Amino acid sequence: MKFNQILKANAVAIAAVIFSGAVMSFKVMEKRSADKQYFYNSSDVSEGAFAEVANWQEGTSPSCITSGNRPCSMTVPEGSSLSDVIDGLTNAQVLAIHPSERRP
Numbered sequence: 001m002k003f004n005q006i007l008k009a010n011a012v013a014i015a016a017v018i019f020s021g022a023v024m025s026f027k028v029m030e031k032r033s034a035d036k037q038y039f040y041n042s043s044d045v046s047e048g049a050f051a052e053v054a055n056w057q058e059g060t061s062p063s064c065i066t067s068g069n070r071p072c073s074m075t076v077p078e079g080s081s082l083s084d085v086i087d088g089l090t091n092a093q094v095l096a097i098h099p100s101e102r103r104p
Contacts, residue, residue: 034078040071050094051086071095 042055050071071094076082086094
């Protein structure tokens, strides 16, 4: 009986907590939309070239039609830089961290 009284007395507070949780979940989703997209904008396929920031351009790739085993696009989470994501990686490691790589 006491439990029901507590629920009735705090119904507005409980509803406010549930509503706040729902609103916060949308705020988290909004932050994900601030990720940056880069695309590989070079014909260089020598070892280490995929980890060179200068070979990438911010924006969306017009297409990934160019032949060869090279990356196409890279999504960098908000709060990180492209350098944070690819610095020091081999070409094979860069190709492995994103799904849309170019294939012959």
